[in-house]
Amino acid sequence: MIKKIGTDDELLNCDAVDMVARRKINEIIDYVNKVTEKEKEELKPCPFCGSPVTLEEREETKEMYYDICCSNAGCYLEFGADWNIEKKPLIKMWNNRMGGE
Numbered sequence: 066m067i068k069k070i071g072t073d074d075e076l077l078n079c080d081a082v083d084m085v086a087r088r089k090i091n092e093i094i095d096y097v098n099k100v101t102e103k104e105k106e107e108l109k110p111c112p113f114c115g116s117p118v119t120l121e122e123r124e125e126t127k128e129m130y131y132d133i134c135c136s137n138a139g140c141y142l143e144f145g146a147d148w149n150i151e152k153k154p155l156i157k158m159w160n161n162r163m164g165g166e
Contacts, residue, residue, distance in 0.1 A: 109160050111135040111142055118159075120152070121145060131155050 108118050116137035123130045123145075131152045132145030148155060 107160070108133060108156065109162065111137065111140060112162065113142060114140045116140060118142070120156070123149070133159050 108120065110116060111118050114135065114137045116135050118133050118135050121132045121134050123132055129151075130149045132148060133142070133155065134145040135142040137143065148158075150158075
Protein backbone atom coordinates (compact mmCIF):
# COMPACT_ATOMS: atom_id res chain seq x y z
CA MET A 66 0.00 0.00 0.00
CA ILE A 67 1.30 3.45 -0.86
CA LYS A 68 1.18 5.76 2.14
CA LYS A 69 -0.85 8.97 2.12
CA ILE A 70 0.69 12.41 2.49
CA GLY A 71 -0.45 13.91 5.78
CA THR A 72 -3.63 13.46 7.77
CA ASP A 73 -6.69 15.67 7.34
CA ASP A 74 -5.63 17.61 10.45
CA GLU A 75 -2.18 18.18 9.00
CA LEU A 76 -3.73 19.25 5.70
CA LEU A 77 -5.74 21.95 7.48
CA ASN A 78 -2.46 23.57 8.54
CA CYS A 79 -1.22 23.86 4.93
CA ASP A 80 -1.89 26.82 2.68
CA ALA A 81 -4.82 26.41 0.31
CA VAL A 82 -2.92 25.42 -2.84
CA ASP A 83 -0.74 22.92 -1.02
CA MET A 84 -3.80 21.48 0.72
CA VAL A 85 -5.62 20.95 -2.59
CA ALA A 86 -2.55 19.33 -4.14
CA ARG A 87 -2.11 16.97 -1.19
CA ARG A 88 -5.78 15.97 -1.28
CA LYS A 89 -5.53 15.20 -5.00
CA ILE A 90 -2.40 13.13 -4.41
CA ASN A 91 -4.17 11.23 -1.62
CA GLU A 92 -7.17 10.58 -3.90
CA ILE A 93 -4.80 9.08 -6.48
CA ILE A 94 -3.13 6.96 -3.78
CA ASP A 95 -6.55 5.71 -2.62
CA TYR A 96 -7.39 4.71 -6.20
CA VAL A 97 -4.08 2.87 -6.69
CA ASN A 98 -4.47 0.99 -3.40
CA LYS A 99 -8.09 0.00 -4.00
CA VAL A 100 -8.57 -3.70 -4.52
CA THR A 101 -12.06 -5.07 -4.82
CA GLU A 102 -13.19 -8.02 -2.70
CA LYS A 103 -13.40 -10.11 -5.86
CA GLU A 104 -9.75 -9.37 -6.69
CA LYS A 105 -8.71 -10.40 -3.16
CA GLU A 106 -10.51 -13.72 -3.51
CA GLU A 107 -9.49 -14.53 -7.06
CA LEU A 108 -5.88 -14.63 -8.14
CA LYS A 109 -5.49 -15.61 -11.76
CA PRO A 110 -3.50 -18.80 -12.39
CA CYS A 111 0.21 -18.81 -13.17
CA PRO A 112 0.86 -17.21 -16.57
CA PHE A 113 3.65 -19.72 -17.28
CA CYS A 114 1.97 -23.06 -16.52
CA GLY A 115 -1.67 -22.32 -15.63
CA SER A 116 -1.42 -23.78 -12.11
CA PRO A 117 -3.08 -22.22 -9.04
CA VAL A 118 -1.05 -19.67 -7.09
CA THR A 119 -0.83 -18.53 -3.47
CA LEU A 120 -0.25 -15.14 -1.89
CA GLU A 121 2.78 -15.33 0.43
CA GLU A 122 3.78 -12.85 3.16
CA ARG A 123 7.41 -11.76 3.35
CA GLU A 124 8.78 -9.57 6.08
CA GLU A 125 11.55 -7.29 4.89
CA THR A 126 13.00 -4.99 7.56
CA LYS A 127 10.05 -3.16 9.14
CA GLU A 128 7.71 -3.59 6.17
CA MET A 129 5.48 -6.54 5.28
CA TYR A 130 5.59 -7.43 1.60
CA TYR A 131 3.82 -10.05 -0.43
CA ASP A 132 4.70 -12.33 -3.28
CA ILE A 133 2.71 -14.71 -5.45
CA CYS A 134 4.04 -18.25 -5.77
CA CYS A 135 3.01 -20.96 -8.20
CA SER A 136 1.88 -24.31 -6.75
CA ASN A 137 3.60 -26.25 -9.56
CA ALA A 138 6.97 -27.61 -8.39
CA GLY A 139 9.62 -26.66 -10.92
CA CYS A 140 7.68 -23.72 -12.38
CA TYR A 141 9.55 -20.44 -12.84
CA LEU A 142 7.34 -18.82 -10.17
CA GLU A 143 7.38 -21.71 -7.65
CA PHE A 144 9.18 -19.47 -5.14
CA GLY A 145 7.72 -16.18 -6.38
CA ALA A 146 9.52 -13.38 -8.15
CA ASP A 147 10.62 -11.21 -5.19
CA TRP A 148 8.58 -8.21 -6.27
CA ASN A 149 8.70 -6.89 -2.69
CA ILE A 150 5.62 -4.75 -3.02
CA GLU A 151 2.56 -4.45 -0.85
CA LYS A 152 -0.51 -6.66 -1.13
CA LYS A 153 -3.02 -4.52 -3.01
CA PRO A 154 -0.67 -3.30 -5.76
CA LEU A 155 0.66 -6.86 -6.19
CA ILE A 156 -2.82 -8.37 -6.61
CA LYS A 157 -3.78 -5.67 -9.12
CA MET A 158 -0.55 -6.20 -11.06
CA TRP A 159 -0.92 -10.01 -11.01
CA ASN A 160 -4.51 -10.00 -12.26
CA ASN A 161 -3.85 -7.43 -15.00
CA ARG A 162 -2.96 -9.52 -18.06
CA MET A 163 -2.32 -8.48 -21.63
CA GLY A 164 -5.35 -9.02 -23.83
CA GLY A 165 -7.71 -9.01 -20.84
CA GLU A 166 -7.09 -12.69 -20.04
